Amino acid sequence: MKNIILDERAKRVLWAVVESYIEKPEPVGSRYIMKKYGFDVCSATIRNIMSDLEDEGFLFQPHTSAGRVPTDLAYRFYVDYIFEEVLKFRSAEVKKIIENLTKKLRKLRNNMNSLFLETTQNLSQATKYLGLALLPETDKTALHRIDFIKFREDSVIAIVVNDKGIVKNKIIRAIPEITQHELNSLADFVNSNYHGKAFDEIREDLLRRLKKEKIYWDKIISKILKICQQALYFSREDLYISGLYNLMYLPDFCDVEKLRQIAKTIQNRHLLIKLFENISDDEEIKIIIGEENPFEELRNLSVIASPYKERGKSLGIIALVGPKRMNYERAIMFVNAFAKSLTNTLSE
């Protein structure tokens, strides 16, 4: 992106156009801007400025003789502009949201399922956008306990509880010779050696041990440990999604084709998970506007995401998905507050 220098007045105009369009999704005219935002130059001047802004790629004219509509670049400008302000000047408001929510979530502290369901539902309710939460990546959490249960002839159900209290189970095909007794020993072995250790570490250590102790060639044990390896590997699949129909009531998706498109996109959990996996943890709040999105299907939407943490370590992500013409101020505020609340709750 080339670095464009806009004078102060041009910035004010741009800001006003975006603000106005977010408020009401209609092309914005020069006279309207002048009056509504108290400019003391006449509309023709505003017109010139808007024309310049269009040349610079910030505004777009649906047709000659129509007002202007912000481009993605304009939203980006707007967001960068208000971002600091939101967090600074609305901190009291944020604090209050955090307090109330934390109080609510505290009760669900031990039940991750309810905790995240409640979070996404509230997030969507508060903003009327789509609320999302990606559960902590199991691989990065620690083992609380594992159990193996023989099921029918040739299967083993592995039940893994991590230190967040999330229970996962996996059905593993196994040779019929394995007995429940052997499985119990295996569980005991893993539980006593690896309780509290991260899953990726455990898998590595198991592999090391296998090689070192030369039991690699003992068929049965090797098979058992392979079960274990399988049981301890998790793909990321726990995404909570709330409030699709909230999106469907927005004026931005007011025709049949758009509604179908959005329902199809949001139904695609896989895509959303991939999106959130790729968001780095180092930013407090990540904002992806329209075309900035790596995924084609999401390019007419904006995403506000923030990691939630436990003792400074990022666990997962909560996010809002809404139209590009989003109330960014409110959205940022809420995502921020909700992520903080979740962090508080999990760190208690």
Added chain:
Amino acid sequence: MKNIILDERAKRVLWAVVESYIEKPEPVGSRYIMKKYGFDVCSATIRNIMSDLEDEGFLFQPHTSAGRVPTDLAYRFYVDYIFEEVLKFRSAEVKKIIENLTKKLRKLRNNMNSLFLETTQNLSQATKYLGLALLPETDKTALHRIDFIKFREDSVIAIVVNDKGIVKNKIIRAIPEITQHELNSLADFVNSNYHGKAFDEIREDLLRRLKKEKIYWDKIISKILKICQQALYFSREDLYISGLYNLMYLPDFCDVEKLRQIAKTIQNRHLLIKLFENISDDEEIKIIIGEENPFEELRNLSVIASPYKERGKSLGIIALVGPKRMNYERAIMFVNAFAKSLTNTLSE
């Protein structure tokens, strides 16, 4: 419903109108019916018949000088009419679907999650309607194994595996004094006494035992057994839903308001679960057309549902939800075939 006697010709006309409307959602005219369905009377005669059918409540005219549209009563007539035929004359086709699907599902036999996901997805894919499956009611299944895991100070995670290999977990608040050791004893006790027994029986028996052995007043044991009671009670919440956007591409839901409505309705899992819970198991295939539905929100839709079984005992339900103007023939055929496949798979 009053019992109306239609002569053979009137029935043929009614049938033709419904068939035609299902094929293309446009009011059906008398001339069209005459030509397309090979009546050898002239259109005026058909017109008279259609007028009679309207008086009887089978047809509806959007406005004078428009063709006729079937009412719910007409669909009901149509379905009753073709029902037997479908199962009889298309049994070869059904057989083939069952064979193919059973082959596919067999591999997922031990993994209920995948099994039902695959089923609903295929069902929706094949019909372009909404595919649904209600998991076996846990209460009616049998205990395979239970485990209690102490989690943090004041919680216990109960992990229950039933005889279908479905794993459920529950977080239970408990007094901090309980140790993992005690919980293990409890699990051992339950597993050795109740393995293979139905959950509702187990709960009852536990209660009886409590009273008989006069340990009711021992606080600790009483508390532990209460945990157990809680762990063994399940509300029905596992509903698989696939293909919402398939519905959204149908001409029946071609305007914004209808799309919003349907998304909102389908998102309401609770409602759908209630609907399916109330469907009795004794019918092979239950068809609910429009106004027949007990729930207001579903009255512009039709539902085709069928229980799947294990050794003759009904476990749960699979279903299709689509527009009233549904291809009932195809829908009935597929629901029937899919339920049978599932039954085969589970009974193997």
Added chain:
DNA sequence: TTTAGCACTCCTTATTTTAAAGTGCTAACA
């Protein structure tokens, strides 16, 4: 550099027109 003024463009909405589909009725017919 800014402003007033004005012609021009394009969209939106309402109105009218036209064509087509289909009915309902009447009178004749078998």
Added chain:
DNA sequence: TGTTAGCACTTTAAAATAAGGAGTGCTAAA
């Protein structure tokens, strides 16, 4: 008595036309 041919009448959907309005771009003057 049921069926048919014929025709006037409704109503809608689509196309054409007209009116209104919002907003621009440009020019010339301040």
